[in-house]
Amino acid sequence: MGKRTVIPFGPQHPVLPEPIHLDLVLEDEIVVEAIPRIGYIHRGLEKLVEKKDFQQYTYVAERICGICSFMHGMGYCMTIESIMEVKIPERAEFLRTIWAELSRMHSHLLWMGLLADAFGFESLFMQSWRLREQILDIFEETTGGRVIFSVCDIGGVRRDINSETLNKIVGVLDGLEKEFKEMTEVFINDTSVKARTKGVGVLSKQAASDLGAVGPMARASGVEMDMRTQGYSAYGQLKFEPIIEIAGDSYARTSVRIREIFQSIDLIKQCVTLIPEGDIKIKVSGNPNGEYFTRIEQPRGEVIYYGKANGTKFLDRLRVRTPTFANVPALLETLKGCALADVPILILTIDPCISCTER
Amino acid sequence: MSILSMTKTLFKNLIHGPYTVLYPIKKKDSYENTRGKIGITIADCIFCGICERRCPTGAIKVEKLRSTWSIDRLQCIQCNYCTEVCPKKCLKMDNQYTSPSFDKVRDEYTSARVSNNTTNN
Secondary structure (H helix, E strand, C coil), X not given: CCCEEEEEECCCCCCCCCCCXXXXXXXXXXXXXXXXXXXXXXXXXXXHHHCCCCCCHXXXXXXCCCCCHHHHHHHHHHHHHHHCCCCCCHHHHHHHHHHHHHHHHHHHHHHHHHHHHHCCCHHHHHHHHHHHHXXXXXXXXXXXXXXXXXXXXXXXXXXXXCHHHHHHHHHHHHHHHHHHHHHHHHHHHCHHHHHHHXXXXXXXXXXXXXXXXXXXXXXXXXXXXXXXXXXXXXXXHCCCXXXXXXXXCHHHHHHHHHHHHHHHHHHHHHHHHHCCCCCCECCCCCCCEEEEEEEEEECCEEEEEEXXXXXXXXXXXXXXXXXXXXXXXXXXHHHCCCEHHHHHHHHHHCCCCHHHHHC | CHHHCCHHHHHHHHHHXXXXXXXXXXXXXCCCCCCCCEXXXXXXXXXXXXXXXXXXXXXXXXXXXXXXXXXXXXXXXXXXXXXXXXXXXXXXXXXXXXXXXXXXXXEEEECCCCCCCCCCC
């Protein structure tokens, strides 16, 4: 047994987009234990339900995270709608699904760029973000914002997409699919990329299940868990299968996310063909009274929204269990036994969103 | 050759030229729906204060007695909520961003009906 050393990693580190601190206990170059510490960007957003009324809070909920902002807004709205027993128009459900899948694509493309940056492939990083830009343009054209959309509201959505724009989106996605296929080759087949990801940070199916991993992290280890199969929003009417890999290493996690981008393109195309005409919003009156749990699938995994209302316009309690929070124990498990140089890649493969985790 | 998988993309990039907009020379067009700054037709405003109550950030202040409507541009999050709830539809969202500023200044508009008003007529 070599001498043990503790290396502090973060909260400021070139590979980390957001601050998290890890104390890495090393034996020579090998990590034997990692002790996390969070709390650098806690903003008290859950407490804010006492100050902002339930309609204003939609905009706060969107700001929990910059990347999955739409899905946070959607999760919050679904919770309030379920408490108030409101059935939103079907067109709104489809529009929400389209924006949710676009969010998933833009999140995964951003993550792939960050991964490429982490193993030093700058060119690939730029290419990923170039493709992501097309999705941001679609967002700006349809919702008005590039990252924060303010388009999801209690009772439906606030902006419609006309059929001409929907066809245009499909056209853009066709072009993007072709370009992305070329880039996929690099992530899947390139020798240097494979050398950094294949066999690194293996998480077994049993460990993923025991530690409560969610999203691509769990699916890459063979756990078949995708909240979209529950059929919320328009997912019940779409045909898709959860994407599963069994290897459980960083390469499998990359592969799951790549395949999910293609799956999202397919889902959006299905939505465009199935979307019905009609209203996009119904008027919601009164205050919520009751409590509800909502589970939806974000790009990073399953998010749980719990809301408790008391009949006034302010909620009693809102609790958000975000996917990164659930994935941190799994991350610590994968870090055990890896080399110090692989730590940045492993932290990135859970797609950490510390803003979500701390709220 | 898996080691050369990026080559095709790289050669394409050499021929293609920049994908980005050459900013100071050419500016990116905003879309019709792009969220920008809130404007007001002050002559139509009845100073009911609904926008002030609904604003999630408290950026808008309405003073009925002085007949003024003001907005802190740096607090506004461009959510468009005020324009949707306005009963007179006198608020409108522009598709241009607020220009950067050094200070937090409130943009204040006074009703045209105020007798000594010299500005927003």
